[in-house]
Amino acid sequence: MNIAVFFSFLILTAIFLIESNDLIKQTYALGDYEKTFKDQQALLKKMEIVTTERTTLENLEEAAKDFNLVTIDKMKYLPAEQTSVALVKN
Numbered sequence: 001m002n003i004a005v006f007f008s009f010l011i012l013t014a015i016f017l018i019e020s021n022d023l024i025k026q027t028y029a030l031g032d033y034e035k036t037f038k039d040q041q042a043l044l045k046k047m048e049i050v051t052t053e054r055t056t057l058e059n060l061e062e063a064a065k066d067f068n069l070v071t072i073d074k075m076k077y078l079p080a081e082q083t084s085v086a087l088v089k090n
Contacts, residue, residue, distance in 0.1 A: 053059070064071070
C-alpha cells in the first residue's frame with residue numbers, strides 16, 4: 001500500500017512539474033509578445049510623426065517647386081449636368 005501511495009505521489013509531482021514548466025514558458029513568451037507589441041507601437045508613432053512632417057504645407061510647396069509646378073490663383077469648376085441616376089421627387 002505504501003508503495004502505491006509513493007508512486008502516486010511521484011507521478012503527481014512529475015505532472016505538477018511538467019505543467020508548471022509549461023506555464024512558465026507561456027508566461028515568458030507572453031512577456032516577449034508584449035515587448036514586441038510596445039516596440040511596434042513606438043515605431044508606428046514615429047512613422048506617424050514622420051508622415052505628418054512630410055505632408056506639411058511647407059514641405060508640399062517645396063516639393064511642388066522642385067517639380068516646376070505652379071500654384072493656382074483662381075479655380076473654375078465645370079458645371080454639373082443631369083445624370084442618369086434616379087432623382088428623389090418631393
